Amino acid sequence: MKNLILIQLLIIAIVMNSCSKEEKQLSAQVIETSRSGNKLTEIKEFKQANPTSSISIDTSKTYQTYTGFGGAFTESSAYLLNRLSKANRDKIINAYFGPDGARYSLTRTHMNSCDFSLDQYSYAPVKDDMRLENFSVAEDTADLIPFIKDAMKASKDGFKIFASPWTAPPWMKTNEDWVGGELDPKYYETWALFFSKYVDAYKDKGIDIWGFTVENEPLGNGNNWESMHYTPKQMTDFVVNHLGPQLEKDGKGDLVILGYDQNRSHLKEWVDEMYRDDISKKYFDGTAVHWYDSTFKIYEDELEYAHDKAPEKYLIETEGCIDAQVPVWKDDDWYWRKEATDWGYTWAKEENKHLHPKYSPAYRYARDIIGTMNNWVDGWVDWNMVLDRKGGPNWFENWCVAPVIVDPDQDEVYFTPLYYVMAHFSKYVRPDAKRIHHQSSDKDLQVTAAQNPDGSIAVIVFNPNKETKVFDLKHNNVSKTISISPQALQTIIL
Missing domain, CATH: 2.60.40.1180 (Golgi alpha-mannosidase II)
Structure with a gap:
């Protein structure tokens, strides 16, 4: 009898040990x-x-706390959505913002027109309207604003939206042109007021703006599309002496101001100036960067330097896309093959061509997002959410790829592998997560x-x-x- 009891106890111990291992x-x-x-x-x-x-x-x-992941609201994307059936329009918006979709949490849009607009326009078209009495966002009411508002309805958790100007109205610039030139110092005050007016105009439409980048690509873009140039000192002086105080005066001091907003290779000189003293640190909330310097280089040292310079500030990738490519339609495998090229493959200087080899689009997104996350970047924002089979539309015919491609004439939608790659981050790494x-x-x-x-x-x-x-x-x-x-x-x- 004792032997039987011992055997039973042994069996129980083995079972419990097995369960413990499974647990x-x-x-x-x-x-x-x-x-x-x-x-x-x-x-x-x-x-x-x-x-x-x-x-x-x-x-x-x-390490860092994440602000979010997402994409940009552009006029091109919004226009295309309005050409689709309601079912397909809703399908795309829910795929990006719905609770079962990618759950985008950080987004961007453009102030005035950009290269992914249908034409060139400004909210302040009247020359020398110093107090911006004729300011209007009417250009955005047909396509862009409805896209943002429908995304807000689809999003359960909400999302942040920051705005970026590609250029001031030509009449405010030294060359009086859409492309290139600098902001004329006599219009600094008016241009600062422009940001404040924009926030009010969008709020009147039911959209709260979270913040701004001061200027998209202040180093220029080869005199191609809308642009306006700043040196690091010029931008910092504008923010410290005009933009920051204007927003404070108008009760908008809590709006986020991100400086720079171009490629990572020049980060050091920009953050040195942006965070030059306590006053500039007060007004700049963080730094914005792009990825176009290279199809594979992360620029770890530059990102580390920017973080160490101001560890409490934002460091956000505000734009990246597969550029200089016409989208490949309904061929998932292309996005995993090493065939794509970027602008630099053809146009970069000879000494920089090694930074622009052929690459796999899916690799480029996955590798860059992980690489920047591991080097203090706290937000990553894709460019256009939707483009057509040509890679547009846009007035400059600057064709690019988006995660979702549509054929509005046939009312067809193609979710490329890039959509799913983006969702691996945006859906599962939520705002305020910590690395x-x-x-x-x-x-x-x-x-x-x-x-x-x-x-x-x-x-x-x-x-x-x-x-x-x-x-x-x-x-x-x-x-x-x-x-x-x-x-x-x-x-x-x-």
Whole structure:
């Protein structure tokens, strides 16, 4: 009898030990997008193989707090949406902003026209209207404002929106042209008032503006489309002496002001001037950057320098896109192949051509977002949300690719792989999430991790290799073996 009892106790101990081991398995939901066809697909069964590497995360060590991820409201995108059937228009807006979609949380729009407008226009067309008595955003009421308001209705959590001017009205500029030139100092006060008037006009339409970048691409863009040039000192003086005080006087001192707003390679000289003293630090809330200097270079040193210069300030990627390309229609595989080229592939100086090789569009997004996240960037904003099969429309015929391509004549919609890549970040890394420490033993995998305000953890893994990778994901002394497909992006939710 005693032997029987001992056997029963032994069996119970074995079962309990087994259950304990099962309880210590890391619980994880794995979402994957891959060249093989997964599109935000939940993966429940993994390749049966021994892990060849490990990824560990540590929530006790945190870095920047995320502001959000998203895209830009442009007149081109808004115009196209209005040419689609209501069903397809709603489908796209919900895909970007709805609770089951990408849940974009940080967005941009343009003040006055930009290269992705249908023509050139200004909200202040009357020359020498110094008090802007004729200011009007009427140009935006047909397409742009309805797009923003419908996105607001679709979004459960809401989103931030910042605005960027490509240029002041030509009459305020030294060359009196849409392209190039500088802001004439005699109009500094009027141009500062322009920002304040814009906020009021949009608020009257039911849209709250979160902030601004002072100028899109102040170094210029090759005299192609709307632009206005500043030196770092000119921009800082304008913000310190005019824009900041004007917004304060008008009760808008809480609006965010982001300086610079161009490529990362020049960051050091700009942040040195923007944060030159306590007064300039008071008015600049952060720095905006673009990615067009290179199709693969992250500029880690420059981002680190900008963070160290002002660790409490925003550091936001405000624009990136697959530029100088006509979109490929309904061929998912093209977006994973190394065929795309950017402007610099043809036009860069010979000594800079190595920065512009052929690349895979899906790789470029995944690699850049993870790389910048791991180097203090706290927000990442794509360019146009919707373009047509030509890569427009826009007045300059500056064709680019967007995550969603449409054929308005046939009322067709194509969600490219870029949409799904963006959603891996925007959907699962929410505003106020914090980047957390991670370690990966496989140098061929790109990894980042963040903990959301609700306590959930998002681990994002990019595998650009042509073979499956198997790794142990470790957290709090428990682990789970996970395999990631070749040429794939995963978001793992803990």
